[in-house]
Amino acid sequence: MCGILGLFHRVSSPRPVLADQLVANLLHRGPDDHGAYSDDHVQFGHTRLSIIDLTKAGHQPMVSHQGRYVVTYNGEIYNHIELRAELALLGSLFSTRSDTEVLLETYHVWGRDCVKKFVGMFAFVIWDTQAKEIFIARDRCGEKPFFYHFNGEQFVFASELKGLLPLLPERPLLDPIIVDQYLHYQYVPEPRTLLQGIQKLAAGHSMLITLADWKAEPKQYWSVETTSFPIQPQQNKGDILTQIKDTFESAVKMTLRADVPVGVALSGGIDSSAIAAFAQKNTQQPLHAFCVGYPGRPQYDERAQARELATSLGMIVHEVELPVDSFVDFFPKLVDIMDEPIADPAAFGHYSVPKAAADQGIKVLLSGIGGDEVFWGYSYVTEAVALNQLMLDRPALYKFAHWLGSVGGREFLLRVAHYPHAHPAIRRCADVLQKLGDVRQPPDQYLYYLLHPDFSGAYLVASQYYGDAMGAATRETLFRPTASRKSEQQRIPSAIIKLLFETWLTSNCLSLGDRVGMAVGVETRMPFLDVNLIEKVMALRAYHPDNALGQKAWLRAALKGVLPDQVLARPKAGFQPPIKEWLWGVIKKYGDSLHDGQLVKAGIINANKIHLLLGEKATQDWHTLFLAYKLVLLETWYQRVVHA
Known part of the structure; x- marks a missing residue:
């Protein structure tokens, strides 16, 4: 590296x-x-x-x-x-x-x-x-x-x-157009950058x-969508699961090749647990495992689960605790490390793991990044598959939903979808109709990113604070990163996976993972992104669709006997830092830089709206809080990286 x-x-x-x-x-x-x-x-x-x-x-x-x-x-x-x-x-x-x-x-x-x-x-x-x-x-x-x-x-x-x-x-x-994309996606979708000409x-x-x-x-x-791995269409479930398990273990073994010590970034989830199990199985000496937690060990703190598994595997466990003040004080340095604005609130935790590894002399760290992308780990992604298939299969329903949306029915449908006393079937029907009829969605694209609440939320608030330079930012330019030619129904799952790979995975997860590791001289390796594993899984699901089987159904079944049942049954928790406390702490300490900063001078944000953005509304509305954090991060990045 x-x-x-x-x-x-x-x-x-x-x-x-x-x-x-x-x-x-x-x-x-x-x-x-x-x-x-x-x-x-x-x-x-x-x-x-x-x-x-x-x-x-x-x-x-x-x-x-x-x-x-x-x-x-x-x-x-x-x-x-x-x-x-x-x-x-x-x-x-x-x-x-x-x-x-x-x-x-x-x-x-x-x-x-x-x-x-x-x-x-x-x-x-x-x-x-x-x-x-x-x-x-x-x-x-x-x-x-x-x-x-x-x-x-x-x-x-x-x-x-x-x-x-x-x-x-x-x-x-x-580039104001790309700034608009950053404020909606929380990162800049490649191949563009925030800087003109780069x-x-x-x-x-x-x-x-x-x-x-x-x-x-x-x-x-x-492309993940156009793999050519040879597969027999008539394979049974047992054959599929065996191939996944064997190919994944081979991928882990391959990533263990190094002339320096190797460790594992371990949470309580299935992805990192599977890596830990296969890595220790194929290593003679005890491996070092690194896990993150928070003061007071709140419910979402996974250190206990990670330690339990690591100890059973014979690994050496290191815990990292992340207090709120540490994130706020470290924020400017974190911006330097990230090199480009990535507003993922989990960035500090992701940095802390390789930092702990470096402190122990570990130069290679295995990570579970990619497991969610390969094996349907996000609910909005599987929902995107289902809704796009429904639109293709029921065009009349799509037209009806679009008509409802066009006459102002979305707010009514949203209220019904979230009305606690309505019958579940009615709530589900209203939820589907309001999403299918979202008039903001380009009609020639798959319904995709508007299903993510942060993207949709930014759509509601971002433009309220824009300056004159943002006039060229339009819906067309905003959705350009997700432009994809629609195809027949059976190819929708692979097309949605392609969108996930080419936006969130590459520009958020992998960019962030590379920077935080390399900042401390630690190489991060991701067995789930092994080309043989990806191509085999994509080829298998072309004949045996798995997107409606439940979160990571194939992976959980393939790891039966490899991991304890309680790990396999554990729902996805994700990385859950105390986000609101972290973001509000950053805004309070560094938000004043917006008043006479580069974003105001460039006409990207309206100077007269900054007091609203940094005021009480940010404490009451998540989308305003997150937007304010993105802007503070962007301003800090421009001052420290671009004009350093």
Whole structure:
């Protein structure tokens, strides 16, 4: 795991090696080593967190044996052992044990198709000194970040904005349209960023830039919706569950490959518990488990459940307690760490786990991120599948619901849906009709994000506080990240999973997970995002739909006998910090920065409305409170990261 940065220049000229202070901006991502490479067209920088082959032989940027290719690479190729053996049979020679050398040789043999051979997480740039072109690629799910700026003269890239911005001639401006998206989604859906002229290479994409045509056009090489794993349609339930269990255990074993200590981020939930069980089963020494809790051990504190399981597995348990004041005081530093605004209130807890691991000398941490996305862990996602299938199957019902919504019936339906004395069937019918008839939903898109209460809530309050610059923010631009061509009924489940992967998973969960881990020199690995597991599950459900079977039905059944029954029966709790106390504490301490800050100067928020936003209403209404927190975070980020 590392930090990468560099420039690709269109005009040939002797280039100096990147200055140490520029490379040092990403030293937190790779505190063990750093290096640089330059020639007439490229300048590469690299900071290394040594995980595989801890010797100097793994130093980067690395030049291939042939001398033709130069790479700067961030990530881990978990199947580097298998690829090394395959390449050796084809005549490749190796002088190190590093996966970086395997990556270079894989590119030498298979070219741009190398990405299809990799099992792992990665973002890399390879410079072909003969063809005068660079090849860029990012892993399938987007576990590793890649920011870039492209113009007529240069292609500039880095793992984080903190590494990219100092390479630019001037600081870019905020993009009001993307600010609008951030305030609704709580993150910025890739490939856009909040800064004009700066993009992300989207997950599952690669890009080739040559001196001959000088174009930066990303091409998708993988999508969760279009997997091609071979499956027998007539498989029974037992076969399905066995395949899931075996494939997941193989994924955990693969992520245990490291030349440094490995630990597990453990909650009381099924995802991290399954990882812990398989990880300890396949490790000779006791693994370290890290769990988070809160003062007074409230009902949602899962430390007791996590400790009970870890102890039964023979693991060493470490507990982290998170008082409210710690979050408020640490907030500015947390903004620095996140590198881009991600308003997930769980961010502090997610940081505290790798920090505790680093304090114990653990450099690799296994995480349960991805389990909810692969196995239907969110109720609004399964509801999206059901409602979109209903719209397709009952077009008359959809038209009737839309008519009700268009004549002001939504408020009435909402009241009926939440009226406690109404018959459950009537409440359910009213709830379905008001959601199907939501006139805010673009008619050519799947009903999706409006089913999430935070997105829908932001829709109600955000525009009340907007300034003049937000006039270009429209419904069309807001829903652009979820634009998806509607398909036949049987493909709706995979299409909804695709939306989940390409928005929430990549831009919130994985972006946050990468930053908080790399801030303390800890590599986070996610077995649930193993490509073989994802493709097998997606292929199986094409013939055996599981979205209506209950939350994580397949996973719970596949883990029967692996985990105790009480763990398998435990409902999803999620990460539940004392959110309102945390957010209100931040607003009280840092909210005054909004009054004469960049958001007011840029016309993004109305200066005359700030006192309302920071006042009593925020204590009474969750959506106003959350909006205020997002804006304080955004203002703090702009001051500390963009204009640092």
